[in-house]
């Protein structure tokens with residue numbers, strides 16, 4: 001008798017129950033309701049990390065160059081998730097978004113965003129100062145602003161919970177508190193080796209640990225994840241002080257959008273997120289989840305980035321670290337809106353950490369999504385913002401790639 005005679009058998013094992021793992025398993029079930037799927041999640045619940053700790057903004061799709069996966073998926077993802085929220089009666093705040101300029105130079109930045117939006121087929125309108133104030137009386141801009149009517153906010157935890165339950169109803173097995181260990185000879189081992197599953201195909205959607213899992217299976221060797229921490233401050237004084245999402249013109253040289261006002265689904269207001277270089281992957285607070293080996297590797301790469309100043313890392317790191325000081329953080333938000341009381345901010349909210357991919361040779365932050373795999377496994381690397389918005393079309397793309405890799409091998413076997 002082989003040691004694995006009685007183990008459960010799955011066509012697919014997915015590692016990670018964030019929005020990416022959840023939408024991939026949903027997509028697989030939509031294509032074949034009989035396919036057997038297990039999702040392994042190391043935490044006691046899905047969406048414990050980035051998917052449940054983000055701004056909850058369904059972006060419209062004008063930040064990204066037309067040749068990128070992000071541009072392809074943001075516009076469609078926004079529509080698909082809005083439809084999904086409507087279908088299940090989930091909370092949505094359809095307040096839109098203003099992107100405001102501080103000066104002449106930023107106006108040129110807005111023009112670039114408008115060009116990208118037009119190329120990507122995204123609805124985006126120029127508004128003058130008076131029109132901007134009609135949308136949000138407190139918005140501050142230099143001459144003109146852009147208004148995006150299709151930007152909405154959702155409750156990311158509610159969306160993930162709904163996807164989780166839908167997957168369960170469709171027969172997907174969730175193994176919570178179950179850290180993946182390895183995938184050898186068609187068998188997945190988890191929970192320190194206590195659990196073994198027979199697995200036809202592995203999909204790695206492990207967020208902050210996706211690079212580690214990929215590398216153990218021979219993929220993603222050119223990359224490492226550098227975590228960036230996103231802090232938020234809640235504005236507790238008066239919900240009507242801000243009426244829409246208000247964003248600055250971002251530095252398009254890095255993947256972060258700058259401190260902005262988010263209108264949450266319940267009409268609340270928060271500022272953030274920061275993009276502070278973190279020192280280990282789940283470096284949320286104090287020394288919790290500290291891992292020495294991660295700390296040393298991340299320190300090594302961050303030191304390299306400081307020395308080479310790749311993508312202006314030194315300035316980025318200094319500017320971001322300053323946001324640990326509330327007064328500085330608040331001051332940045334005041335560039336976007338008047339009438340906001342600096343004393344009206346509460347404590348820092350629940351932080352989120354971006355699993356940002358760094359190319360180890362070029363020392364550049366990878367801006368677009370990356371997937372790598374073969375006929376046995378597929379690895380989702382760099383599912384950074386706005387991967388929440390993009391998740392449904394991105395899941396389609398991942399599943400198309402998986403099917404293609406498996407088809408090619410089947411055809412080769414027949415030859």
Ligand SMILES: Cc1cc2nc3c(=O)[nH]c(=O)nc-3n(C[C@H](O)[C@H](O)[C@H](O)COP(=O)(O)OP(=O)(O)OC[C@H]3O[C@@H](n4cnc5c(N)ncnc54)[C@H](O)[C@@H]3O)c2cc1C
Pocket residue numbers: 015016017018019020021040041042043046047048049050051052053054055056057058059178179180181205206207208209210229230231273351352353354355383384385386387388389390
């Ligand atoms: C501060 C912040 C703000 C953001 N704002 C927005 C926004 O407004 N709009 C937007 O579209 N996007 C936003 N994003 C991006 C978005 O949240 C992420 O791109 C998305 O959630 C990534 O999903 P994921 O499933 O890849 O990762 P995750 O949500 O991190 O899920 C990965 C899962 O894998 C699990 N896992 C890891 N290792 C293992 C293992 N060994 N075994 C089993 N399980 C494992 C983890 O526990 C985790 O649950 C934001 C992100 C951050 C951090």
